[in-house]
Amino acid sequence: MRKYSLDKSKIRVLLLEGIHENATQYFLENGYAQVECYKEALPGNELEKKLAQTHIIGIRSRTELRKDLLLKIPKLFAIGCFSIGTNQVDLHDAKMCGIPVFNAPFSNTRSVAEMVIAECIMLMRDIPEKSTLAHNRIWMKSVKHSVEVRGKVLGIIGYGHIGTQVSILAEAFGMDVFYYDIEKKLSMGNARPVSSLNDLLRIADTVTIHVPSTELTRNMISKDEVAIMKKGACLINASRGDVVDYSAVAEGLKSNHLSGVAADVFPREPVSNNEPFENDLQGLPNVILTPHIGGSTLEAQANIGLEVSEKLVKYSDTGSTIGAVNFPEISLQSHKTKQRFLHIHRNVPGVLREVNNQFSSRGINISAEYLQTDPDIGYVIIETDSELNGSILNDLKNIPYTIRTRILY
Numbered sequence: 001m002r003k004y005s006l007d008k009s010k011i012r013v014l015l016l017e018g019i020h021e022n023a024t025q026y027f028l029e030n031g032y033a034q035v036e037c038y039k040e041a042l043p044g045n046e047l048e049k050k051l052a053q054t055h056i057i058g059i060r061s062r063t064e065l066r067k068d069l070l071l072k073i074p075k076l077f078a079i080g081c082f083s084i085g086t087n088q089v090d091l092h093d094a095k096m097c098g099i100p101v102f103n104a105p106f107s108n109t110r111s112v113a114e115m116v117i118a119e120c121i122m123l124m125r126d127i128p129e130k131s132t133l134a135h136n137r138i139w140m141k142s143v144k145h146s147v148e149v150r151g152k153v154l155g156i157i158g159y160g161h162i163g164t165q166v167s168i169l170a171e172a173f174g175m176d177v178f179y180y181d182i183e184k185k186l187s188m189g190n191a192r193p194v195s196s197l198n199d200l201l202r203i204a205d206t207v208t209i210h211v212p213s214t215e216l217t218r219n220m221i222s223k224d225e226v227a228i229m230k231k232g233a234c235l236i237n238a239s240r241g242d243v244v245d246y247s248a249v250a251e252g253l254k255s256n257h258l259s260g261v262a263a264d265v266f267p268r269e270p271v272s273n274n275e276p277f278e279n280d281l282q283g284l285p286n287v288i289l290t291p292h293i294g295g296s297t298l299e300a301q302a303n304i305g306l307e308v309s310e311k312l313v314k315y316s317d318t319g320s321t322i323g324a325v326n327f328p329e330i331s332l333q334s335h336k337t338k339q340r341f342l343h344i345h346r347n348v349p350g351v352l353r354e355v356n357n358q359f360s361s362r363g364i365n366i367s368a369e370y371l372q373t374d375p376d377i378g379y380v381i382i383e384t385d386s387e388l389n390g391s392i393l394n395d396l397k398n399i400p401y402t403i404r405t406r407i408l409y
Contacts, residue, residue, distance in 0.1 A: 011316065012075075013055070014056070017039070017062055019082045023308065027313065030313045048072060051075075053075065055316075058079075060081070065090065077406070078100055083104065086325050095377060098404030100321050100327035101327070107304040108300035108303070109165045115290075116208050116262075116294075120234065121173075122262075123236070124152065124205070150173060153204050155179070155207045158210035158239065159179040159191075163181075163210040178191065178204065205232075207234070213243065217242075218243065221245065221248075222248045229258065232257075233258060235261045238294040240265055246281055260288075269292060319340065319408055330370050338384065345403055354400075355380060358395050370382075377403065
């Protein structure tokens with residue numbers, strides 16, 4: 001039976017925020033016996049206490065792992081974001097602590113795309129307002145502000161995994177699709193790119209946003225952009241809460257420049273279902289507000305649970321970093337006849353030579369070596385035919401610029 005430097009039965013896995021049971025099951029099936037699950041995010045002090053003894057953590061969107069916390073939890077060696085986004089983690093700081101971060105960039109794309117198309121239809125039919133009136137015993141049967149999506153222009157900001165899925169579905173409904181992305185992308189179907197954000201805003205009957213949260217995208221839709229949009233256009237945001245200035249959007253609704261808005265993400269979101277929620281769009285007509293549920297379908301959560309747990313287990317077992325968003329990628333299978341070491345270090349000259357010297361000075365032949373670097377770190381995996389005891393780890397750790405080292409098996 002393979003010997004691991006840290007037996008799987010001792011590796012502690014912490015899964016927060018109601019991650020699908022597929023993840024727990026996958027860890028257990030692969031020999032990870034200590035898996036602890038919580039339905040909610042943990043408050044700061046309790047989270048720090050738990051992480052002090054945790055090796056692998058799985059989170060969704062409500063748990064934040066920032067630099068000050070990452071520096072206090074040296075046992076943690078992998079992070080799984082069971083979501084598309086990873087902005088809840090300081091990726092660079094995690095990398096400099098030797099912690100790869102994995103996510104699920106594909107598993108809930110269909111769920112989000114379906115909701116966006118549904119919201120587009122609802123807004124253009126003025127259904128949110130009519131539904132609210134009906135709940136208030138007011139019968140408003142009218143064709144006013146009610147149009148078909150067929151033949152209308154859908155403008156997509158961000159033509160990535162979700163944006164392309166939205167594009168395909170929109171075309172199936174007969175919409176004309178245009179998109180804007182800062183990178184050149186291959187068009188799906190008959191979708192056409194435009195050269196600037198303003199060009200897209202001017203022609204779209206409905207604008208839907210699918211971009212990450214960055215300095216470039218923060219408040220990318222604000223007062224000026226709302227003014228550029230077509231009169232009577234609708235806006236959908238199912239990406240990140242800080243990419244839209246909702247106060248400016250609310251003014252656009254009040255002035256009747258915009259006819260409808262759907263928002264699934266917000267700059268300030270409650271940590272739990274017990275906390276109140278406030279936003280400038282509340283109480284306005286033809287507005288759909290949802291509590292960050294774009295990817296929250298049973299199918300999506302099951303797929304995400306399996307996808308991310310597979311990546312975490314593979315990294316823990318073999319050192320493979322395929323799918324990591326902040327780490328040099330190495331793809332490896334396990335070798336039953338070898339002993340495998342990993343060494344993570346700052347990317348400065350001479351470190352790899354010192355690593356190799358630790359083996360050559362012991363008369364140990366390196367049978368295979370895999371190295372990938374980025375501007376910040378180097379990640380090397382070394383295999384030997386000889387079985388060394390743990391004393392070599394101390395020497396590897398003492399090499400200048402070392403961040404983390406492990407004997408995998």
